[in-house]
Every structure is written in structure tokens, then in C-alpha cells.
Amino acid sequence: MFDRNTRRAVLLAALGLGLATPAALGQFRYPKKHRPKPPPPTSPANDLEQYRDEADKVLAPITGSPTPNETTDSTGYWSIVIVAFTGETQAEAATLGLVKVRTEGGLPGAYLEKRDKATVIAYGRYERPDDPRAQADLEMIRSMTTDSRRPFASALLTPPAPKHLAGSLPELDLRNAKKRFGKDRSLYTLQVAIYGRGDRSRATSDDIAAARKAAEEAAVILRRDGEFAFYYHAAERSMVTVGIFGQADHDPLNRPGIESPALLRARELHPLNLLNGQGIRERIPGAQGDGPEVYRLQPSSLVAVPDA
Template sequence: MSTALGCESAPKPAQVADANADPYEDYPWLRPRGDKSVASGDLARRPMDLEGTPWLGDSGTRQDPGASATDPASGDILGGLDKELGLGSPEGTRPANPRPVATPVAPPTEEAEFDAWTIVIAAFTIDSPQQSREGQAQAALARVRAVDGMDDAFVTTRGQSFMVAYGKYDAPDSSKAKGDLQRIRSIEIDGQRPFASSFLIPPPKAALAGSTPELDLLNARRMYGPQAKYTLQVGRYAREDFQPASPSERKEFRRLAEEAAAKLRKDGEQAFYFHGETMSLVTIGLFNDADLPRKDRPASALLRDLQTRFPNNLLNGAGVRIRRAGQKGEGQLAPSVVVATPQ
């Protein structure tokens, strides 16, 4: 659709991250143990990461049976499961009766687009200097599958993204889809829920007519919890003079916003729409206080990535230039902006 957030939602060439970027910063629980590609050094020098994800303590690297030393899927698995299984522990600290270790299932090649809803657990949108998006997703898949009940996870693609996904559902409100989503979000490892941000995406060619509750920002806090405090506004549908819209205009703005959010969601983005009195908005992502920049730290990698890929706050699918008082020239394109989610 030509007006659905303009070129920002169109396919783009593969992007290459900065040489110091950490592809696993948004999914620290999926990082192979012993990965030395972290910008600030090895995991032992990442106190912020370790505080939030204690299972990433630098206890060395385990090789899965049959995995080569260079296999990106090798390394410690999620949480403290490696200790519970007696893997990667110093000699003499293994449990007396360790549980048997199942032979790892080789990750399949990514599944082609399929005509069903699915649950996105993690999405990788940018190649890192050390690993491609596909490589990151395949490595993450091995660790997701190590969690009880996640054997059927797989890798699929939408747009430019490689995603670790789970399940295929006819409708987002089916009992199976809702049950699996709730179960996956509720999985706890060392007292944390690493998959709490999982969400449903529609089929690539789905025609999502009318209002879709899963994409309505009004439902975000209810669906994702009180930590879903903020989102990135990337588009507005409104009169160019921002005067109150007529009923017919408001109906059209709502339709365009919902279509834009649906298209972005089908491309693997966690997109939402929001209908206000004078305009309808399109946003991407959910964040909490820890994602926002502070004097002593930058914004999270997830927020920075989205601001890089969606730098503008479009109006009716086009960029809008703004000029400050006394400013000369054309001005600057209105940037995307972090806004609070409705309570």
C-alpha cells in the first residue's frame, strides 16, 4: 500500500551493524556462553547484563555432543539449565545424578512464508560483523529449543527479518494460539521471563479487515504487562492542518493506520495502531524505563535499532519537515518519538 508509512515499510537491502554492535544485546539469554563479540568485552565485564540475566555468569563454554568448536549453536543453554544438567561446571561440582541430556535437534533451514499466524519469540533484523541475521536466528533457535516445551520452535522469515517462531494458528483468538502465547510468555528461568515479549504476527498475505485487538495499543499493557510503558511513534494519519477530522476523514485515517500497523506486523515488526480524536497513530515496539537513555547510559539496543530503521514520524505516509523559530532553510524531518502507552 503506497501510503502505509511510505518507504519505511518497504523491503530494504540488508543492513550491517556497527563493528562494536552486540547482536544479542536485546536477547542476552540467547547469547552463546563465552561469546567474545560483545562490544565492551567478555561477559564478565558486563555487570548491567549480568544483573538482569544472572544465568549469563561467565562459567566457561560447553560443547553439545557432536557440536564442533566453531558451531554457533554450541555453548551454554538458557538459564541455569546447564548447571542443573551438570554441564559446563567445574570438576567435582556436578550433581550426583544428573538428568540425561537429549541429543540436540539440528535446527532446520528457515521455513518459507506460510499462511498462518505464528508467535515471534525473537527477531534479528541486522547482520553483525560476526554473524548474519540468519546465523543469529539459527543459534538462538538451538537455545530456545533447549527449554522444556519449546522443541517445536523454528526459524522463519518476514521481510528482512529472520525470526525464531513457534506454532501455526488459523486465528489469533483461537484457544490454541492464546494458550501457547500465554504459556511461552510465562516461562520462567532463574526467576525471570525471557520470552515475556513474544507476540503474534499474521500470515504474510493476510487481509486484516477492520479492528484487530492484538494490534490495538490500548491493549498493550493488558497483553504485555505493566512494563510495557513506552512505544516508538513512527506515523500519524490526520489532517495536515491538524484540525478536528470529519467523521468520514476519521474513518479513513483509522483504516490507513490499521493497514499500516498490519503490514508492519506481517513484516515481523511489533507494530500497533492507536485511534485518537484528531488523528490515528502507528507505533512500533514496547519498552520500559530501562530502555530509555539516561545520563549514565544510552538507550537500549532495541530502541536504537528501531530509531535507526524508522527515523521519522510520518504524516499520512510522507515525511514532514519542521522548522524551529528563527530557523532558516528547509528544516528537518520530524523524527520518530518515544511516547507513553495508554493505561
């Protein structure tokens, strides 16, 4: 029986930001050569209702005895994250999910892995991100359909653990996002972290190198947890962001105050913009006086995706 935290975690995963929806653990079928295009998006309110319904289906008891909690170690390889689970009972939820992915999903090679803050259902081990097998497997998993939907369309190819990486990863560099995902889709991203000096003094070359390494490692850890994370290197500081959003996610001119479920989920998971892992105390805009009530921790914020 799932507790409240697990139900919330699975529902959040269904809202999708670089995570395949747990609703994917239903009846699967492989796509025909010519698939119909997915239906046009509905309003955010309708989307939320639909995601709630799908999450309820996932949380229904699974018939049959689940297999043991089989885990493996892919820390030295690239791998595909199909579904990520968080919360206190993530191990139990992931174990039950693995049964469905292997049987109904037709992926007997899928496996569990505990990463930083999540337990993921993953697939494959690849030496390089451009390995033809990795690209073919990723396309196959993303193309799986259930009830005319593609619930794993947001499956991610994730990098090895930071200790196995040497040098920068262009796949996670925010400057490459528009080229990889399209200019129209890549308008905004949510900034959640800054690395660099916390004072106004000029950064040394060692400071800059340390900040860049920390930002890249943070982005890798988030990506391995199923987050669509990126790093961006400025002159003296480095930033970490999550998600790629377009006009359908945030349109202050035509739909002020309305944001997509994916963006809302990103804000809920990452409410703050951290400096070297710590909250940034700032004055609330427009607040009067000088008491503690006029200060807050700086929230995460949408920023523009830069050109290459």
C-alpha cells in the same frame, strides 16, 4: 562467520522491545512450578554490558551441522515470534538459531519465516488470538529459563498478514494497552508514523477510512516482524507506535537524560516520525536564520498511552 551487521542486529535484539533476546539460544530448562522472582533491574549501563556479553555468547560458533533452512507459511494464522533477525545475513543467522531453539530449546515445532524486514523464528499456527492453545504455548515459551533468566519473556503472539484480516484488531489498539499491560507499565509509547491528509483541509470519510486501514496494516506488519507495535485512531488521523514504556524506561524528573536499553533500541530502529511513509520536514526548535541547516526530519517521539 557473522558479519558486522548481523552482530549489530543480534545485539539490538538482545536489548528487547517485543523481541526475545538471541541470548536465549543457550541452555534451556523448563520452569518449576514455583520459580524465584527475577532479580531487580540494574542500571542501564550495567544492562548494556550484560546484553553485550550475552550477544557474544550467541555469536560463538554452533557445534554440529545446522539443519537446512526450513521455512513455512503462517501468513493466514496467528503465530508466536520467538526471535527476529534483521540485516544482510539474517537468513544464515536465523537458520543457525533455529537449530538451537529446536534442540537445546526443546521446541522441535519451531520454524523460520521471512516476513517484511525480518526473518523470524516462530512457533504455532492459531486461528484466533484467544485460542487456549496459543495462550498456553505463549506462556510456556515466555517461562523458559536459562541461568535463572527468562530470555523469551518478550515472545509475541503475532497476527496474520494484512490480506488475511477483516476489520480492526483490538489486540493492537493502543487504547487497550493499559488494560492489557497495567497502568504503571503503560505510561509511554514511541510514535513512529502518522496516516492521514498532509494538508490542513478537513478529512473526508474516505480519507479517514483509508488512514485507519493503512495504520492498522502498518502495525500488523511491524508486529509480525517482532516489533511491539500498536495503532491509534484519532478523529481525522491515525498513528502507529512501538513499545510500551513505564517510569523505569523514562523518568525525566528523577533520571533526566537516562533511558532504558529497550527505549534506546526503539529510537535507533525508528528514528523518524513519518507521514504516510515520508519524512516530515520541520524547523529545528530554537534555530536562527532560514537556511537548510535550520531544518530537519521530524524525529520519533514519546507520547502518552491514552486511557481506554
